[in-house]
Amino acid sequence: MDLNGVNNFKIVDYLQNLKKNGFQIILFVGRLTLQKGPDYLIRAIPLVKSKLPKTKFVFVGAGDMFPQLVSLAYQLKVSEDVIFTSFLREENLFGVYRSCDLLVVPSVADPFGLVPLEGLNNDLPIIISKTTGVGYYLNHILKFDFWDIKEMANKIISILKYERMKKTYLLNSQKEAREKFCWSKTADQLISIYKKCLQ
Amino acid sequence: MPSIVFYFKIHQPERLKHYTVFDIGQDPNYFDDERNKFYLDRIVSKCYIPTLNLIKDLIKETNGRFKVNFGATGILFDQLKKWHPEVISLFKQLSQTNSVEFIGETYYHSLSCLMSERDFKEQVILHKNLIKKLFNQEPQVFSNTELIYFDQIADYIKDLGFKAILTEGVDRILEWRSPNFIYNDPKEKIKILLRNYKLSDDMSFRFSAKWWSEWPLTADKFASWLEAYNGNGEVINLFMDFETFGEHQWPETGIFDFLKNLPFEVLKRKDLEFSLASEVICKYPSRGIFSSFSPVTWADTERDLTAWLGNEMQKECLELLFSIEKQIPFYLKETWRKLQTADHFYYMCTKWFADGDVHKYFNPYDNPYEAYLNFRNIIEDLKLRIKPNVKIYIRN
Numbered sequence: 001m002d003l004n005g006v007n008n009f010k011i012v013d014y015l016q017n018l019k020k021n022g023f024q025i026i027l028f029v030g031r032l033t034l035q036k037g038p039d040y041l042i043r044a045i046p047l048v049k050s051k052l053p054k055t056k057f058v059f060v061g062a063g064d065m066f067p068q069l070v071s072l073a074y075q076l077k078v079s080e081d082v083i084f085t086s087f088l089r090e091e092n093l094f095g096v097y098r099s100c101d102l103l104v105v106p107s108v109a110d111p112f113g114l115v116p117l118e119g120l121n122n123d124l125p126i127i128i129s130k131t132t133g134v135g136y137y138l139n140h141i142l143k144f145d146f147w148d149i150k151e152m153a154n155k156i157i158s159i160l161k162y163e164r165m166k167k168t169y170l171l172n173s174q175k176e177a178r179e180k181f182c183w184s185k186t187a188d189q190l191i192s193i194y195k196k197c198l199q
Numbered sequence: 200m201p202s203i204v205f206y207f208k209i210h211q212p213e214r215l216k217h218y219t220v221f222d223i224g225q226d227p228n229y230f231d232d233e234r235n236k237f238y239l240d241r242i243v244s245k246c247y248i249p250t251l252n253l254i255k256d257l258i259k260e261t262n263g264r265f266k267v268n269f270g271a272t273g274i275l276f277d278q279l280k281k282w283h284p285e286v287i288s289l290f291k292q293l294s295q296t297n298s299v300e301f302i303g304e305t306y307y308h309s310l311s312c313l314m315s316e317r318d319f320k321e322q323v324i325l326h327k328n329l330i331k332k333l334f335n336q337e338p339q340v341f342s343n344t345e346l347i348y349f350d351q352i353a354d355y356i357k358d359l360g361f362k363a364i365l366t367e368g369v370d371r372i373l374e375w376r377s378p379n380f381i382y383n384d385p386k387e388k389i390k391i392l393l394r395n396y397k398l399s400d401d402m403s404f405r406f407s408a409k410w411w412s413e414w415p416l417t418a419d420k421f422a423s424w425l426e427a428y429n430g431n432g433e434v435i436n437l438f439m440d441f442e443t444f445g446e447h448q449w450p451e452t453g454i455f456d457f458l459k460n461l462p463f464e465v466l467k468r469k470d471l472e473f474s475l476a477s478e479v480i481c482k483y484p485s486r487g488i489f490s491s492f493s494p495v496t497w498a499d500t501e502r503d504l505t506a507w508l509g510n511e512m513q514k515e516c517l518e519l520l521f522s523i524e525k526q527i528p529f530y531l532k533e534t535w536r537k538l539q540t541a542d543h544f545y546y547m548c549t550k551w552f553a554d555g556d557v558h559k560y561f562n563p564y565d566n567p568y569e570a571y572l573n574f575r576n577i578i579e580d581l582k583l584r585i586k587p588n589v590k591i592y593i594r595n
Contacts, residue, residue, distance in 0.1 A: 051220055140549070142568050154219040158572045161220070165571050168511045172549055 011085050012095035015058065019099065023054045024160050027100040027124070029093070029115045030107070032063030037106035037129065037146045042069055045078040047153035052160060055081065060096055062087045097122035102159055106146045107132045116141070120177045125170040127155050137180055140172040201379065201428050202474035202482065203465060204392060206342065206365060207441040209247075209271040210308050211239055211278060212542035214563050218573050223580045229534065231563070236282050238561050243283045246445035251289040253444075253455060257462050258298045265462040266298040266473040269441075270342045270365075273306030273326045274540060276333065287333065294334035300475040301330045303338035303361060309539035310507060312343060312352060313494065314521040322536065323359055340365065340476040344541050346394065346438070346497040347504070350490055353384035353391075361389060363480045365438060367497040368393035372489060379432025381480065382489035390480045391489045394438040394497060398424065403439035407452035415453065418460035422468060429470040433483045438497070507544040512571040517544060519578050526585045535581065538574070546570035 015025055026048070030036040038059060048055055059069070059082065066084065073082045088096060097103070103119035105128040112133040119126045128135050129146035142159070144151045159166050216231035257265045269290070279286045293299040305311060306326040311319040323341070330336055341361040343352060348366035356364055368378025378393035401421070405411045413420070425435055440447065448454035465471045474482070498506045508514055520538055527535045546562055547570045564570040 047221070139566060140568075141566075142572075143565065150219070150221065154221065155572070157220045158576070162572070162575055164515045165512050165568065165575070168549070169568055 011058075011083075011088070011092060012099055014083075015056075015096065015099035018056055023056050024052065024102075025100040026055060026057045026156060026160075027060065027096065027103045027119075028058065028106070029060045029097075029103065029118070030105070031061050032059065032065040032069060034065065035107065035109055036061075036063075037108045038065060038069055039072055040106045040108075040146050040149060040152065041104050042072050042076065042078070042082065044149045044153040044156065045073075045081055046076055047150060048156050049078065049081065051153075051157045055160070056083060057081055058083045058085060058096065058100060060085045060088050060093060093118075094122055097124050100124055102127070102156060104152070104156060105129060105132050106144075106152060108146050110134075117177055117181055120170075120174050123170065123174075125159055125166055126173065127152075127159065138173065138176055140169070140176045142169075200470050200472060201425065201432050202434050202472055202479050203425060204268065204434055204436045204474055204476055204479055205266070206268040206270060206302065206436065206438040206476065207443075208342070208438070209269060209275055209441040211235070211242065211275050211561075212308065212540045213274060213278065213537050214238070215543065215573055215577060218576045218580070220576055220579075223576055224583050226580070227584065229577050229580075230537065234563060235278060239278055239282055242442060242446060243279075243286055245450075246442050247283075247286050248289070249450075249455065250441065250444040250458070251286070251293065253458060254299075255289070255293055255296075257459070258293070258296045261462050261466060263296060263298045264466055264473060266300075266475050266478075268300045268302050268340075268476045269293075270302040270304050272304050272308045273322075273329050274308060274537065276329060291334060294336060298473075298475075300340070300477055301334055301336050301338055302365065302476060303327055303330070303341040303356075303359075305344050307536045307540050308344050308542070309536060310344060310347075310517060310541050310544065311521075311536075311539055312347060312355065313504075313508075314517065315524055316355060318524065318536070318539075320355060320359060323356070327359070339363070340392070340480065345507070347494050348391075348491060348496075349494045350385055350492060353386065353389045357388040363390040363392060363476065365392045365394070365436070365476070366489075367495055367502050368396055368436070369491070369495045369502045371502075372491050372495065376487060377432055379428055379435055380486040381434060381483045382487050383485040385488050385490045387485070387488075390485055392434060392436050392476060392479070393489065394436050396497070398435065399437050399439050402437065402457075403443040403447060406443075406448050406454060406457070416457065418457050418464040421457075421461065422464035422471070425465060425471055426468045433486075434474070434479050505550060506548050507541055510547070510549050510567075512549075512567070513544045513547045516547065516571065516574050516578065519575075523582060523585060528585065531581070531584060538577065538581070543570070543574055547574070 028038055028041050032038050045057055073079045103124045103126040105116050107129050110132045116126045116128055116134050127142045130143045135141055135143050142155050213230045214234055215229050304326050306322040309322055330338055340363045341356045342365040346366045378395045382391040406416055444454055494504050495502050546564050547567045549567045
């Protein structure tokens with residue numbers, strides 16, 4: 001898939017180049033399916049662009065909604081602002097994470113969702129829909145209703161605009177995520193459950 | 200004979216409405232009247248009316264020997280005037296008993312003392328004038344927002360004619376000394392009354408705590424604790440939020456019965472009395488110097504400013520707000536001052552939030568970042584409004 005003439009393997013260079021030219025980049029990572037709500041993010045693009053014209057939106061992932069999303073972007077006249085990369089393997093994906101300014105997770109329904117934690121792990125501030133499961137465990141995260149396009153856009157713009165808050169927000173979200181989702185801690189908990197069962 | 204000084208802080212902020220980036224330059228109204236009225240209705244019926252009526256009865260039944268001090272902010276009176284004038288009438292009736300004293304405050308429960316001496320003084324004078332107008336009293340004693348105190352405040356309020364200030368009996372400053380005496384600032388300009396946080400918190404926080412070894416707290420037991428200070432203290436300062444009665448401690452906890460019985464339990468002990476703040480500062484001399492270069496407050500265990508200015512977001516917002524002080528035109532001054540209210544900064548506090556233990560009491564936000572974004576968008580709008588060549592609004 002190479003919608004905007006961007007070769008997958010050079011995507012990181014391309015994004016870095018955009019940043020050098022003063023663009024801010026908003027990222028979506030996930031299957032392009034109804035469940036993940038990519039269409040809601042596309043609907044928010046005109047609103048974001050109305051306040052922050054120098055923004056681009058990267059969609060990493062593949063799925064059956066792809067043709068519909070292309071069509072929607074065209075209808076909303078934002079095709080030039082949207083980059084579809086299709087599925088990316090880890091090395092490229094983490095490079096993309098590190099080249100962006102904000103990760104948006106607009107899931108309609110997601111029992112947990114690892115993408116937000118990946119984002120935080122790659123030093124990317126995140127905002128998530130209230131129906132993204134991981135939000136249940138994290139307090140230091142801004143949330144929105146997936147259907148509330150205006151509020152999603154409000155939060156995207158605000159985070160990109162207010163630099164001092166962005167730093168505090170990222171640091172606190174990362175700290176909380178690392179405290180709550182640490183494999184060694186989870187393994188310890190599991191071991192203690194086993195031990196209880198054996199007693 | 201120790202004098203018991205009751206001081207009730209009475210305040211409700213004007214909370215902000217949801218204000219997005221799309222509202223900047225479009226919407227000059229920042230405050231959520233509907234929500235503010237909703238909270239005020241609740242607090243008036245659960246706390247203000249029943250407690251003020253009870254205090255009125257207690258003053259009558261004790262022939263004026265039960266005495267209390269009120270620190271009510273101007274921003275609260277403005278809201279009461281609009282939606283609950285009957286509460287102001289009750290305060291007026293109480294003010295005529297000679298057993299009630301109104302303490303000076305900043306009008307908008309503002310953090311201005313940290314940023315602008317000029318605006319701080321103007322707000323204190325505004326509040327003083329309001330108390331004079333409503334109750335024909337001239338406050339002699341001052342209580343800063345959240346009991347903030349540092350040595351310079353003594354100079355500020357001395358200039359404004361106050362004789363004393365209330366603040367927290369902070370252990371790290373008192374060290375071995377007791378809060379149950381009157382102190383002076385280092386220049387000996389004003390007297391300082393220190394909150395006995397242990398006894399105050401026994402009433403306001405631990406009263407209904409079943410894990411507490413002293414639960415249930417009865418008026419008799421509490422009065423006996425007060426009596427134990429006889430010979431080892433001159434004033435026992437019990438400072439707390441007025442919302443303790445009926446809101447922080449629900450009626451089911453027995454808080455109203457406790458308050459109903461306490462004056463009689465205290466007064467039947469011949470060594471105890473209730474006093475007004477201005478009475479104790481005349482009655483007792485200062486027993487030492489209470490000095491703090493950095494601000495102390497009555498908040499949390501730290502007793503510092505970190506609840507309001509503990510993170511970058513809070514600091515940025517306060518700095519931005521005061522960076523435009525000189526450009527604020529007369530017609531926007533009230534709005535600008537309402538934004539100084541400490542509660543707006545409190546909502547942005549992140550220090551409790553990691554455990555999900557957000558201070559949710561009447562907090563309109565889901566998290567501190569929402570509070571920041573809302574406030575920050577409003578400042579952006581305010582900055583637009585003070586630009587001389589931008590005519591985007593009709594003056595409101």
